[in-house]
Structure formats: structure tokens, C-alpha cells
Amino acid sequence: MRKGADMLVVIYAPPDARAMGPVAVFELLAAANTLTTANPRYEVRLVTDRAEPLPTTSGARLMPDMAIGDCTMQADMLIVAAGRDQATAPDPAVVEWLRGQVRGAQRYGSIGNGAFYLGAAGLLDGKRVAVHQEHADALVARFPAALVERDSIYVRDDGLFSCAGGMATADLLLALIEEDHGREVALRLARRFVMFMKRSGGQAQVSNLLSTQTATRDPIQRVQQHIYDNPTGDLSVAALAAVAAMSPRNFTRVFRQQTGLRPTDFIERGRVNFAKHLMEESAYSPQQIARLAGFSGSEAARRAFRRQTGETMNDYRATLPPRAPEPNRG
Incomplete structure (x- = not known):
């Protein structure tokens, strides 16, 4: 030094x-x-x-x-x-x-x-x-x-x-x-530096948000952003259709046409992605993470996490590097 x-x-x-x-x-x-x-x-x-x-x-x-x-x-x-x-x-x-x-x-x-x-x-x-x-x-x-x-x-x-x-x-x-x-x-x-979030090293190079932002119509892009901004909000088809200013039936059809996913599948991906971020950046329990990510409970979060990632929440957390301790300023 x-x-x-x-x-x-x-x-x-x-x-x-x-x-x-x-x-x-x-x-x-x-x-x-x-x-x-x-x-x-x-x-x-x-x-x-x-x-x-x-x-x-x-x-x-x-x-x-x-x-x-x-x-x-x-x-x-x-x-x-x-x-x-x-x-x-x-x-x-x-x-x-x-x-x-x-x-x-x-x-x-x-x-x-x-x-x-x-x-x-x-x-x-x-x-x-x-x-x-x-x-x-x-x-x-x-x-x-x-x-x-x-x-x-x-x-x-x-x-x-x-x-x-x-x-x-x-x-x-x-x-x-x-x-x-x-x-x-x-x-x-x-x-x-107006960074969206402080990402951990284990995050994928192609983020879940980026990989699913394939919509070309503004109403669907608006809905995608709304889902990511409000993981615990009302994300029913009716509520999302209102955000897009479409009828629920037309919204569901256009959303799948634009993204290749049903709205419910996209929501689950977004919530799992947010749950991963919480595990990477906090010491929250699985129950707290499930609530903050918008799941109905820890069991629902566990099932969704395995569906989307092929592993359990505990297994994923075990792969993360330990968080750096705060330096001693004394």
C-alpha cells in the first residue's frame, strides 16, 4: 500500500x-x-x-x-x-x-x-x-x-x-x-451513478428482465414494466388489461403474441427473479422473501422457484458468495 x-x-x-x-x-x-x-x-x-x-x-x-x-x-x-x-x-x-x-x-x-x-x-x-x-x-x-x-x-x-x-x-x-x-x-x-440495482456476481449476463422484454407494442411494454415495479400488487389479468387499456381477452392474446408467454408465466418469472435478487442482497428468510416477491406463501415461492430455475431456494442461496463484512472504522 x-x-x-x-x-x-x-x-x-x-x-x-x-x-x-x-x-x-x-x-x-x-x-x-x-x-x-x-x-x-x-x-x-x-x-x-x-x-x-x-x-x-x-x-x-x-x-x-x-x-x-x-x-x-x-x-x-x-x-x-x-x-x-x-x-x-x-x-x-x-x-x-x-x-x-x-x-x-x-x-x-x-x-x-x-x-x-x-x-x-x-x-x-x-x-x-x-x-x-x-x-x-x-x-x-x-x-x-x-x-x-x-x-x-x-x-x-x-x-x-x-x-x-x-x-x-x-x-x-x-x-x-x-x-x-x-x-x-x-x-x-x-x-x-443511477444504477438500477447493485448486482451480485452470480447474476446472469442476460437478465431475466432483458430476455423477456421482446414486446414491440407500447401497451405490453408498459405492462411488463408495471409487473416488475409492483411484484406484490394486483397482477390479475383484469388489472393488467386495465394498465394496457385493453379488454382482458384481447390483452391475454396480444401479450402472448408479443412475449411468447402467458401473463401468469411472465409474472412468475418476474417474482422469481426478484426473489433471487433478495437472496443475493439480503439475509431475509424464505418466508420474508416469498412475501416481498409477491407470492402467496413460502410453499408457492418454493414451487415457482424450482419451476423457473430447476433448483431450490436454499440450493441457490448456498451458491452465493458470502456478503462482505462492514469494515472496522474504530
């Missing part, structure tokens, strides 16, 4: 990097510094192959603090950003630099296909790792000793962290900040 208990965060951005990852790291860690006076304070540096503006896949250019060859400082946290090309083996000098940094880092990890760089450095063997679904097969083929989790948005495995990239970068960063500064700071950050 730096003097003054600052944490030096070094981002390595490969050629043709994706700008979102490094920018998210700078933005969220800088914001965390403004929300608490407690240590660690984050000091972020960007390192690239050459000390010159780095073109990214979006057309934006990132200005590095230094090139790898000039980087003599030791990172407390090392992050390898995603790039466009994961098929080409990285430069051996980059691989050696990554190995050296990881030896002295408290934690290290990757955003999206930045995991290929860690794999090339032998840093994924026997480790659980997340990557975007479109790169999972290639990562497994290239580094068969890595334990690739194809559907998780982010994964922690001791000192290693990884995420699917994109918006999952923010979820991962919030989890790391929670580990350092506690849950309240992480939730305040989520609110500041």
Missing part, C-alpha cells in the same frame, strides 16, 4: 482497447474517494504499450500516464482492460510485466477479454474466471486449466477478480469498493 494508505490501482490497456472499462474504473474510484475519508484512497494510473494517445474501439483516445517500459511502481491492484483482439498472443514483455506486477499486488483481475492476457501469463490456471459469453469458448480452448464461468457477470477467486465487461465492470467495481469501504458507500455510489 502507498504511504498515507492510498491504494495504487494500475490499469493496463492493450492496443485497440475498449474505452468503457478504464473510464469506469477512473470514474467510480474517484467518486468513492469523495464519499469517504477512510482509507484506502484510490490512486489510479493508466499504462499502455507506448507513452502516446491510445486509440480505442469507439474512436476515443486514452492518454496513458506511462508506457510499460517506464512503469517501475508496484500496483496494489492491477486491472487488465478489454481489447478488440484476443486471438493474437500478447507481447512477451507485456506478459512478463503482468507476472511481476501480480507477484506484488494485493489483488488483480480483468475486464472482459482482458482475461486472455492473464491467461497468457499463466495467472488463470485453476482459477474461476468470468468473461463475456461471446469469448467463453475461445478462453476455454486457449486456457483449459482456467475454470471459466460462462454466465456470471463477475467472479472473485481469492486475489483474482474478473467480469464480463460492459456494464458488469461497474458491478465488479462496486463489489471491490464494498470490500474496502462497506456496503453503505457502495450503495451510495450505485445511487449516484
Whole structure:
């Protein structure tokens, strides 16, 4: 750790990097510094192959603090950003630099296909790792000793962290900040950045809400959002038809035509999804979760959960990582 208990965060951005990852790291860690006076304070540096503006896949250019060859400082946290090309083996000098940094880092990890760089450095063997679904097969083929989790948005495995990239970068960063500064700071950050919710790493890359938002007519989209916003409300066909300004018979027909589901099936999916979120983010009992998710009772919740996921609520909760304890401020 730096003097003054600052944490030096070094981002390595490969050629043709994706700008979102490094920018998210700078933005969220800088914001965390403004929300608490407690240590660690984050000091972020960007390192690239050459000390010159780095073109990214979006057309934006990132200005590095230094090139790898000039980087003599030791990172407390090392992050390898995603790039466009994961098929080409990285430069051996980059691989050696990554190995050296990881030896002295408290934690290290990757955003999206930045995991290929860690794999090339032998840093994924026997480790659980997340990557975007479109790169999972290639990562497994290239580094068969890595334990690739194809559907998780982010994964922690001791000192290693990884995420699917994109918006999952923010979820991962919030989890790391929670580990350092506690849950309240992480939730305040989520609110500041207008995030829908602070997601746990075990959530699927394609959310239940997103996968069912296939309706093209506004009344049905309005009903879908109403269901997710009001899991404990009156979700009878008559009530939903009123939201859509349709007759119950016409509503049921159009809803199934647009979504491929009966309204009752869609409601059950939504309630199960909310129940999963409650298990991931709280210590509520199964009875409390059933009530908050809108089920008539814990037995109804148990049956619906098994129908939708193929496992019990207790089995699902057992797969979740332990929640980070609040740091001792005394």
C-alpha cells in the first residue's frame, strides 16, 4: 500500500482497447474517494504499450500516464482492460510485466477479454474466471486449466477478480469498493451513478428482465414494466388489461403474441427473479422473501422457484458468495 494508505490501482490497456472499462474504473474510484475519508484512497494510473494517445474501439483516445517500459511502481491492484483482439498472443514483455506486477499486488483481475492476457501469463490456471459469453469458448480452448464461468457477470477467486465487461465492470467495481469501504458507500455510489440495482456476481449476463422484454407494442411494454415495479400488487389479468387499456381477452392474446408467454408465466418469472435478487442482497428468510416477491406463501415461492430455475431456494442461496463484512472504522 502507498504511504498515507492510498491504494495504487494500475490499469493496463492493450492496443485497440475498449474505452468503457478504464473510464469506469477512473470514474467510480474517484467518486468513492469523495464519499469517504477512510482509507484506502484510490490512486489510479493508466499504462499502455507506448507513452502516446491510445486509440480505442469507439474512436476515443486514452492518454496513458506511462508506457510499460517506464512503469517501475508496484500496483496494489492491477486491472487488465478489454481489447478488440484476443486471438493474437500478447507481447512477451507485456506478459512478463503482468507476472511481476501480480507477484506484488494485493489483488488483480480483468475486464472482459482482458482475461486472455492473464491467461497468457499463466495467472488463470485453476482459477474461476468470468468473461463475456461471446469469448467463453475461445478462453476455454486457449486456457483449459482456467475454470471459466460462462454466465456470471463477475467472479472473485481469492486475489483474482474478473467480469464480463460492459456494464458488469461497474458491478465488479462496486463489489471491490464494498470490500474496502462497506456496503453503505457502495450503495451510495450505485445511487449516484443511477444504477438500477447493485448486482451480485452470480447474476446472469442476460437478465431475466432483458430476455423477456421482446414486446414491440407500447401497451405490453408498459405492462411488463408495471409487473416488475409492483411484484406484490394486483397482477390479475383484469388489472393488467386495465394498465394496457385493453379488454382482458384481447390483452391475454396480444401479450402472448408479443412475449411468447402467458401473463401468469411472465409474472412468475418476474417474482422469481426478484426473489433471487433478495437472496443475493439480503439475509431475509424464505418466508420474508416469498412475501416481498409477491407470492402467496413460502410453499408457492418454493414451487415457482424450482419451476423457473430447476433448483431450490436454499440450493441457490448456498451458491452465493458470502456478503462482505462492514469494515472496522474504530
